[in-house]
Amino acid sequence: MGRKDATAARLPVDQYRKQIGKQDYKKTKSALKASRLKAEAKKSALGIRDIVLILMAVLVFLVSVYAFFYLKLTTEMDLDLDVE
Incomplete structure (x- = not known):
């Protein structure tokens, strides 16, 4: 029932x-x-947000590598100028 x-x-x-x-x-x-x-x-x-995050990560990496080499090369040039 x-x-x-x-x-x-x-x-x-x-x-x-x-x-x-x-x-x-x-x-x-x-x-x-x-x-x-x-x-x-x-x-x-992939969503737009995911693509933007990936591009930002690549951009940050490239800027950091560029800054590292820029600072490394400018300090070597300054040392060469001080020796003379």
Whole structure:
């Protein structure tokens, strides 16, 4: 008795999900595969934020290498001028 009463009072969310599931079966396999591939591509794609962070990291690295060599070469030139 209790089981029969529990199934009769379904939540609207469950009914909605069941309707969506029925509609999903109506689609062809190729359409389902295409939508699944599209969703996976969207998930795995790099976002703009990720690209900006990578570019900033490369830029910081290049600036630090440039600054290191600039300071290293300018101090050697100054020492050469002081000797004369």
